[in-house]
């Protein structure tokens with residue numbers, strides 16, 4: 712298996728806890744439909760996501776809402792939030808295999824193959840999540856009331 716190699720220098724933000732590869736070079740990664748960046752093959756990571764989804768739904772009221780996941784990959788986490796929390800979802804990722812709408816019970820999930828950008832500012836979202844695309848798009852900024860100290 713041949714893959715381009717890059718340098719890894721981990722950095723950790725003491726303000727928000729975000730840990731990232733300071734030397735990540737998005738030019739080395741060919742994000743295209745079907746590219747599999749999923750970490751859910753790890754039982755530990757899958758358990759972590761299930762725990763986070765359960766806490767978001769149970770403790771933070773992400774239930775019956777409109778959820779947007781930026782950089783959804785194959786959609787494991789978004790499906791968890793929608794199926795368990797009876798939420799509608801929109802997943803946006805360059806690697807989405809097929810743009811479509813799927814149904815999880817009475818709830819719908821729309822899959823969009825794209826970078827997140829200004830054209831999606833009008834999406835109605837009660838909750839926006841983004842698990843692991845900050846390194847992939849250095850221009851990525853969410854307009855929010857709070858600003859992370861680790862923005863580069």
Ligand SMILES: [Zn+2]
Pocket residue numbers: 724725726727728729859860861862
């Ligand atoms: Zn930070």
